[in-house]
Amino acid sequence: xxxxxxxxxxxxxxxxxxxxxxxxxxxxxxxxxxxxxxxxxxxxxxxxxxxxxxxxxxxxxxxxxxxxxxxxxxxxxxxxxxxxxxxxxxxxxxxxxxxxxxxxxxxxxxxxxxxxxxxxxxxxxxxxxxxxxxxxxxxxxxxxxxxxxxxxxxxxxxxxxxxxxxxxxxxxxxxxxxxxxxxxxxxxxxxxxxxxxxxxxxxxxxxxxxxxxxxxxxxxxxxxxxxxxxxxxxxxxxxxxxxxxxxxxxxxxxxxxxxxxxxxxxxxxxxxxxxxxxxxxxxxxxxxxxxxxxxxxxxxxxxxxxxxxxxxxxxxxxxxxxxxxxxxxxxxxxxxxxxxxxxxxxxxxxxxxxxxxxxxxxxxxxxxxxxxxxxxxxxxxxxxxxxxxxxxxxxxxxxxxxxxxxxxxxxxxxxxxxxxxxxxxxxxxxxxxxxxxxxxxxxx
Amino acid sequence: xxxxxxxxxxxxxxxxxxxxxxxxxxxxxxxxxxxxxxxxxxxxxxxxxxxxxxxxxxxxxxxxxxxxxxxxxxxxxxxxxxxxxxxxxxxxxxxxxxxxxxxxxxxxxxxxxxxxxxxxxxxxxxxxxxxxxxxxxxxxxxxxxxxxxxxxxxxxxxxxxxxxxxxxxxxxxxxxxxxxxxxxxxxxxxxxxxxxxxxxxxxxxxxxxxxxxxxxx
Numbered sequence: 001x002x003x004x005x006x007x008x009x010x011x012x013x014x015x016x017x018x019x020x021x022x023x024x025x026x027x028x029x030x031x032x033x034x035x036x037x038x039x040x041x042x043x044x045x046x047x048x049x050x051x052x053x054x055x056x057x058x059x060x061x062x063x064x065x066x067x068x069x070x071x072x073x074x075x076x077x078x079x080x081x082x083x084x085x086x087x088x089x090x091x092x093x094x095x096x097x098x099x100x101x102x103x104x105x106x107x108x109x110x111x112x113x114x115x116x117x118x119x120x121x122x123x124x125x126x127x128x129x130x131x132x133x134x135x136x137x138x139x140x141x142x143x144x145x146x147x148x149x150x151x152x153x154x155x156x157x158x159x160x161x162x163x164x165x166x167x168x169x170x171x172x173x174x175x176x177x178x179x180x181x182x183x184x185x186x187x188x189x190x191x192x193x194x195x196x197x198x199x200x201x202x203x204x205x206x207x208x209x210x211x212x213x214x215x216x217x218x219x220x221x222x223x224x225x226x227x228x229x230x231x232x233x234x235x236x237x238x239x240x241x242x243x244x245x246x247x248x249x250x251x252x253x254x255x256x257x258x259x260x261x262x263x264x265x266x267x268x269x270x271x272x273x274x275x276x277x278x279x280x281x282x283x284x285x286x287x288x289x290x291x292x293x294x295x296x297x298x299x300x301x302x303x304x305x306x307x308x309x310x311x312x313x314x315x316x317x318x319x320x321x322x323x324x325x326x327x328x329x330x331x332x333x334x335x336x337x338x339x340x341x342x343x344x345x346x347x348x349x350x351x352x353x354x355x356x357x358x359x360x361x362x363x364x365x366x367x368x369x370x371x372x373x374x375x376x377x378x379x380x381x382x383x384x385x386x387x388x389x390x391x392x393x394x395x396x397x398x399x400x401x402x403x404x405x406x407x408x409x410x411x412x413x414x415x416x417x418x419x420x421x422x423x424x425x426x427x428x429x430x431x432x433x434x435x436x437x438x439x440x441x442x443x444x
Numbered sequence: 445x446x447x448x449x450x451x452x453x454x455x456x457x458x459x460x461x462x463x464x465x466x467x468x469x470x471x472x473x474x475x476x477x478x479x480x481x482x483x484x485x486x487x488x489x490x491x492x493x494x495x496x497x498x499x500x501x502x503x504x505x506x507x508x509x510x511x512x513x514x515x516x517x518x519x520x521x522x523x524x525x526x527x528x529x530x531x532x533x534x535x536x537x538x539x540x541x542x543x544x545x546x547x548x549x550x551x552x553x554x555x556x557x558x559x560x561x562x563x564x565x566x567x568x569x570x571x572x573x574x575x576x577x578x579x580x581x582x583x584x585x586x587x588x589x590x591x592x593x594x595x596x597x598x599x600x601x602x603x604x605x606x607x608x609x610x611x612x613x614x615x616x617x618x619x620x621x622x623x624x625x626x627x628x629x630x631x632x633x634x635x636x637x638x639x640x641x642x643x644x645x646x647x648x649x650x651x652x653x654x655x656x657x658x659x660x661x
Contacts, residue, residue, distance in 0.1 A: 133650075135639060
C-alpha cells in the first residue's frame with residue numbers, strides 16, 4: 001500500500017468522525033427561516049433577479065446535471081434546487097409580487113430541511129446547467145445563494161459544518177495547521193527539496209491545502225521543485241498556507257470572507273505580485289474570482305492556479321520539460337471551477353503536449369465537461385456518497401471511452417474523488433496530478 | 445356595441461396598455477435592484493462581445509449537451525417559428541399591424557399560413573402532454589406554465605376556427621379570437637411569457653458573466 005492509499009484510508013476514517021465534531025447550531029425554526037430569507041434579500045442583485053425572472057420551466061437543465069442523468073430523479077433537476085429561493089423571490093421581491101403573493105406559498109422550515117440535501121448532496125454547483133439553459137439563467141450561482149441561505153439558517157450538513165467551524169475558529173483544515181506544515185517542509189528538505197518559508201519579501205506567495213498535504217505531498221514537492229527550477233523569488237507562509245475555503249464550500253459567507261482576507265493580507269505583507277493557488281478548483285474560485293469582491297477592491301497581486309502558472313511558463317519557454325513519449329496516452333479531466341468557472345482550458349493542455357503525451361479528449365470537456373461528482377464539499381458528506389458514486393459513473397464511462405492509459409487532473413478534490421470512488425467501483429484507472437507529472441519530468 | 449366592436453376597440457386598447465405598462469414595470473423593477481459590481485480582474489477585455497455572442501450561441505448548445513435535449517430543442521424552434529409566421533405573415537394580421545404602426549409588409553396566402561399555424565398547434569399540444577406525463581416536467585411545471593400554454597393554444601384554435609368558419613358565426617368567432625389574443629397580451633407581463641424580452645437580457649448577462657472568466661458561454 002503506497003502513501004496515498006494509506007492517507008486516503010486515514011482521511012476517510014477522519015471524515016466519518018466529522019459529524020460528531022460539528023457543534024450544533026440551535027435556534028428556533030422561525031429564526032432559521034427568517035435568517036435564510038434575510039440572506040436571500042441581502043444578497044439579491046440584478047443579475048440574480050434576472051436569473052429568477054427568466055426561467056421558463058423548460059427542464060433542459062435537468063439534461064445537463066450529472067445527478068439527474070445518473071438517477072432520473074425529478075427532484076434533482078437543477079431548477080428544482082432553486083425552488084425555495086424562487087418562491088421567496090416571487091412572493092417578496094419581484095416587481096409582480098403583489099400579483100403573485102396569493103398564489104405562492106411562503107417558505108417554511110420543512111422546505112429548508114428538505115432542500116439541504118438537494119443543494120449540498122445533489123449539487124456541486126458545477127455550472128454545466130448554466131451552459132445548457134436556453135434563457136441564459138445562471139443556475140449554479142443561484143444554488144450558491146441557496147447554500148448561503150441554508151448556512152445562515154444553521155443548516156450546513158454536519159461534516160461540512162465541522163470543517164467550516166474548524167477553519168473559522170482555529171484557522172486549520174482537517175487538522176492541518178502550522179505544525180504539520182513545518183513537519184512536511186522538513187521532510188521535503190530531507191529529500192533535498194528546499195521550501196523557503198516566511199520570507200519577509202517575495203515576489204510569489206505559494207499556497208497549499210490540507211488535502212494537498214494529507215493526500216498528495218508529491219504535489220507539494222512538485223510545486224517546490226518547479227518554483228526552484230524556475231529560480232523565482234517565492235515563499236510559503238507557515239501561518240497562512242491554506243488555500244481551501246470551507247466558508248465558500250458551505251455557503252458561510254462571513255467565514256469565506258475571513259479566509260480570503262487572511263490570504264490577501266499575507267500576500268500584501270510579503271509584497272507578492274503573484275499568489276499561486278494549489279491544485280484546488282474551489283480555492284482558485286474563492287481567491288481569483290471572489291477575492292477582489294471580498295476585499296472591496298482589486299488586490300495588488302495576480303492570482304494564478306498552479307496549472308495556469310505552469311502552462312504559461314512552459315509556453316513562454318521559461319520552464320522546459322522532457323517529453324515522456326513512449327506512446328503514453330492520457331485524458332484530462334477539466335475541473336468545473338478551473339475551467340467552466342475559471343477559463344483554464346488551454347494551460348494544462350499546453351503542459352501535457354509539452355510532455356509529449358497522446359492527449360485523448362473525453363466527449364464532454366472544457367466548458368461542458370461533466371463533473372466528477374465530488375466537488376463543492378460533497379466528498380465530505382457521508383450520506384451523499386451513494387448518490388455521488390452514481391454520478392461518478394457517468395464520468396467514469398467517459399474516461400473509459402477514451403481508452404487512455406492515465407487520467408490526469410489538476411484539482412485535488414477531483415483526484416481524491418476519482419481515487420476513492422474508483423476504488424469502490426473496482427476501477428483500475430491510473431489517476432495522476434498534473435503538477436507531479438510536470439515536476440517529475442523537468443528538463444535539465 | 446357588439447362583442448367584435450368591444451374587442452377591436454376598448455378591449456384592444458386596454459390589453460395593449462396593460463401589456464406595455466406591465467412589461468415596463470417588471471423590467472424597470474428588476475433594474476432598480478442592487479447592482480453587484482464584480483471587482484475581479486477580467487480575463488477578457490470584451491465583455492460586451494461575450495454578451496452579444498451568448499445571445500446568438502444560446503440558440504444552439506454544444507453537441508454533448510444538445511444530444512440530450514434534441515426533442516425540446518427542435519420542437520421549441522418549430523413552434524416559435526410557426527407561431528411568428530402565423531402572427532406576422534397572415535394578411536389580416538398584417539392589416540391589424542398596419543392600423544397601429546401605419547405600415548405593413550407582404551404576407552403569405554391564407555391557405556399557406558394555416559400550415560405553420562396547424563403545426564404550431566400540434567407541437568404545443570404535444571409539449572403540453574409531455575409536461576403532464578414526464579415526471580421531471582410534471583415536477584417543474586407550475587400553474588403559470590399550463591395557463592400560458594392554454595392561452596396560446598386557445599388563441600391558435602380560435603384563429604383557425606375563425607379562418608375555417610367553424611363554430612359560431614364568423615363575427616362572433618373573430619371577436620372570441622381577438623379577445624383571446626388580448627388575454628394573451630394581458631397575461632404576458634404577469635407570467636413566464638415575459639421571457640419574450642427577458643431572454644435577451646439574461647442571455648447577454650450570462651455571456652458577460654462567463655466572458656469575464658474567459659469562457660465562451
